[in-house]
Amino acid sequence: MLHLTADEALVEQHYGLDARRSLLFSAIRLDSHPLVSPLIAERDGERHLLVRQQEQGNALSAGVPAEQIRFYAPWVTIDPRVVEGTRVAGSLPELVAELAGDGRVHLAADVVLAHHRAFTASGALEVTVDATTPRPVVAHEVDTASVLARFAEWRSEGARVAEKLIDGVEHLDGLAAEIPDGTDTRYAALTELATERALDAVLLAATPNHTEVTGHEQPAGAVAVWLPAAGRLLVLAPEGTSGLPGTPVGRYDSFGAAVAELSPGPRVGVEEEFVGIGFAQELEQAGSELVGVSAALGHWRDVRDHEDLAFQIIAARTSVFAIEAALAWAERGIEEGREFTELDIYAVYLDKIVEFRTERDIPFGIEPYFTNLHSSNRMLFPGPPVDFPINRDTTCIQLDAGVRIVAGGVTVATSDMARSLPRTAGAKEAYAFFFDVVREGIIGQLRPGVVCQDVHEGTLEYLAPHLDRMREIGVLGTEVDFNTEYRKRNVGHLMGKQESFANELRPGYEHVLRVGSFGAAEIPWRYDDVAIGTEDLWYIGADRTYVVSKW
Numbered sequence: 001m002l003h004l005t006a007d008e009a010l011v012e013q014h015y016g017l018d019a020r021r022s023l024l025f026s027a028i029r030l031d032s033h034p035l036v037s038p039l040i041a042e043r044d045g046e047r048h049l050l051v052r053q054q055e056q057g058n059a060l061s062a063g064v065p066a067e068q069i070r071f072y073a074p075w076v077t078i079d080p081r082v083v084e085g086t087r088v089a090g091s092l093p094e095l096v097a098e099l100a101g102d103g104r105v106h107l108a109a110d111v112v113l114a115h116h117r118a119f120t121a122s123g124a125l126e127v128t129v130d131a132t133t134p135r136p137v138v139a140h141e142v143d144t145a146s147v148l149a150r151f152a153e154w155r156s157e158g159a160r161v162a163e164k165l166i167d168g169v170e171h172l173d174g175l176a177a178e179i180p181d182g183t184d185t186r187y188a189a190l191t192e193l194a195t196e197r198a199l200d201a202v203l204l205a206a207t208p209n210h211t212e213v214t215g216h217e218q219p220a221g222a223v224a225v226w227l228p229a230a231g232r233l234l235v236l237a238p239e240g241t242s243g244l245p246g247t248p249v250g251r252y253d254s255f256g257a258a259v260a261e262l263s264p265g266p267r268v269g270v271e272e273e274f275v276g277i278g279f280a281q282e283l284e285q286a287g288s289e290l291v292g293v294s295a296a297l298g299h300w301r302d303v304r305d306h307e308d309l310a311f312q313i314i315a316a317r318t319s320v321f322a323i324e325a326a327l328a329w330a331e332r333g334i335e336e337g338r339e340f341t342e343l344d345i346y347a348v349y350l351d352k353i354v355e356f357r358t359e360r361d362i363p364f365g366i367e368p369y370f371t372n373l374h375s376s377n378r379m380l381f382p383g384p385p386v387d388f389p390i391n392r393d394t395t396c397i398q399l400d401a402g403v404r405i406v407a408g409g410v411t412v413a414t415s416d417m418a419r420s421l422p423r424t425a426g427a428k429e430a431y432a433f434f435f436d437v438v439r440e441g442i443i444g445q446l447r448p449g450v451v452c453q454d455v456h457e458g459t460l461e462y463l464a465p466h467l468d469r470m471r472e473i474g475v476l477g478t479e480v481d482f483n484t485e486y487r488k489r490n491v492g493h494l495m496g497k498q499e500s501f502a503n504e505l506r507p508g509y510e511h512v513l514r515v516g517s518f519g520a521a522e523i524p525w526r527y528d529d530v531a532i533g534t535e536d537l538w539y540i541g542a543d544r545t546y547v548v549s550k551w
Contacts, residue, residue: 002043002100004050004115005108006276011038015049015064022062023055024383027370028402030411030498031206032273032294034112039092041070041099050095053088057374057381070095075381076488079527080479082380093122100125109278113270114292116277132278134254136239139262140246142224144233147215148184154364154407155182158310161362165317171550178516178541179310186212186304187231193269193300194228197291200265202226203283206274208411208497209297216245217409223255229264255279256286269293298502299511305496306516309539311364311405311413312495316537316548318366318403319415322352324551327399327421334392334423342385345397346373353403365406369414369498372400372533380526396530397421400522402499416499416520417549418533426473427530433469434523434534437462439547442491442505442521443538446545452509459491459505475527492521495537515542 008019019026019037026033038059039050049068051059053075060066072089089095096105096119107116109130119125159179166172190213194202204210204224211217213224213233222237222244236258237244239251252258259268260283268283272292280290305312326349333340350368357366373385376396390397400418404411422431441462445455460483470476490506493499495518503511505521522535537549 001102001104001106002041002096003106003108004096004111005040006034006037006110006112007040007108008037010040011049014040014047015062015068017049017059017062017064022384023058024370024372025052025054027384028499029501031208031271031298032501034110034276035114035273039111039115041096043099043101048099050092053083053086054382056083056086057379058383061379061383061386070099076485077380077526078476078480078482078485079380082526091118093118093125097122097124104128106130107277110276113272113275113277113280113290114294116280117272117292129277129281132282134256134282137236137252137255137258138239138241138244138248139250139252139258140235140237140244141249142214142233142235142246144187144231147213147233150215150408151184152182154412155180155308155310157363158308158314158407158412161360161364162310162313165360166313172546172548174543175313175539175541175546175548178306178539179313180307183307185307187226187233189300189304190226191228191231193293193296194226197269197293197296198267199228199269199291199293200267201259201263202228202269202293203259204271204297206271206297208301209271211410212301212497214245215408215410217243219243225259225262227263234262254282254286256282256284256288259283259288260286263288267291269296271297295502298500301496302494302500302503305494305518306539308413308496309516309518312415312518312537312539313548314362314364314366315403315405315413315415316417318353318356319401319417319537320549320551321356322349322403323399323401323417323419325349325352327397327419330390330397331421334390334394337392339389339391341390342373342375342378342388345390345399346371346385349373349399349401364412366403367406369402369404369416372398372418374398374531376529376531380531382524395423396427396532398531398533400524400533400535411497414495414498415537415549416495416535417537418522418524418535420532420534422530422532424530426475427532429473430470430475430525430530431532431534433466434525434532437523438521438534438536439550442523443536443545443547446513446517446521446538446540448514448540450513452503452505452511452513453507455505456487456491456507460486475525475530475532477527489524491523492519494519513540515540
């Protein structure tokens with residue numbers, strides 16, 4: 001029988017791999033990192049680390065022996081040489097079925113619910129699960145009016161800071177007037193979500209969702225429960241947990257018992273991409289009928305992010321300052337003949353974040369959200385920086401990163417933008433062109449009423465006349481059908497408390513943009529000896545669309 005676990009401590013113990021530091025997408029997906037984190041598979045004394053192929057470069061850079069890794073979910077690339085010779089399964093269920101041999105799979109309680117559902121839906125696997133040991137929990141009721149007042153106070157101060165940051169920035173003239181003056185629809189929109197899906201309760205365990213409803217930092221092990229019919233908000237946590245907001249209202253034998261007793265009915269929305277199967281089965285055994293709402297909650301955050309526009313502005317302006325300053329430092333260093341590493345560039349980037357916050361007297365915390373920083377000489381895969389040398393042999397450096405704005409322990413906004421330092425003639429020409437693609441070809445399409453997937457198609461049409469030139473200058477080959485491959489990835493996404501995976505500028509995403517939509521537009525281009533990232537943050541205003549991350 002094949003045994004699977006997602007235990008991050010075991011991943012680090014066996015492979016020396018810190019999944020949240022060494023891997024990029026585990027850091028980006030705050031509301032669903034268990035879905036994309038590695039799994040350990042063991043059978044008959046053999047052990048493998050199961051990794052999404054998009055993390056291939058990071059896993060190998062972290063020192064995990066290639067023979068101990070099995071990859072799944074093929075990575076999208078316009079340069080097939082990058083993945084040539086790498087064995088990769090089409091999906092995680094496909095890989096697990098292959099490794100199981102006899103079709104029997106046993107899951108540790110920490111394996112995410114979405115994986116369990118995928119395994120059982122495949123029909124090829126017989127799946128069993130570790131039971132959890134129920135533990136007593138306490139329930140606190142949180143006054144929603146106090147939460148709204150807390151956010152209103154932060155937003156008022158955020159508006160003051162944001163207006164000051166963009167004062168005198170000509171291309172952002174008019175953006176300050178777009179900052180909302182107090183609208184807050186978080187609970188009304190959450191109730192609407194629940195009503196549409198006939199939910200009796202919504203359980204929020206993922207940090208971006210938990211803090212969005214409670215207005216407080218999430219204590220370890222705590223979950224929030226929204227009861228839409230009564231408009232009540234509760235926080236459940238293991239007995240003895242400190243720092244819980246609200247007023248104590250009860251004690252229960254387990255999370256399952258608490259949810260079953262507090263909810264007026266059995267249908268409970270859960271984040272299937274975040275909660276473990278053990279926790280999910282505890283809820284089910286107590287009588288709850290679980291409905292997956294991970295994507296729905298991502299959308300719930302996305303469509304309200306204009307309410308936090310002030311914080312989005314602070315995040316975007318911090319990012320463009322720090323990223324461009326760090327790459328300028330790297331460029332000077334290379335030209336002066338100094339040798340340094342990716343980590344040195346990262347250190348400068350962090351210093352510039354502090355400098356921006358300090359010199360502009362920003363009263364909120366500004367922390368790294370994620371950092372994709374690497375030399376093309378090391379790899380074309382996206383990933384965090386490592387101790388890799390940068391010198392005159394460096395062909396290109398990509399710095400694609402985001403910060404998060406923190407108030408009272410709550411992330412109120414994040415950013416995501418990219419700049420590059422191209423060093424070859426072809427890369428420099430391509431990079432200049434990609435700014436046209438991002439700002440004219442993508443952001444130029446963004447206006448109220450436009451459908452996300454149509455933006456992707458319009459971008460391919462914008463690129464089409466220029467592909468021959470990309471081949472002439474050596475940044476594109478003829479090995480693949482470019483349009484077919486690029487339709488497998490997005491050219492942007494909505495943005496807010498994290499990068500959106502619910503609303504992307506990508507085929508199959510039918511969300512209609514409107515006044516107040518906020519997001520990122522990007523062209524990641526990795527081919528041969530260059531990994532170029534070009535990405536800007538945009539906001540659709542009442543009269544025009546702004547490029548918020550243009551300095």
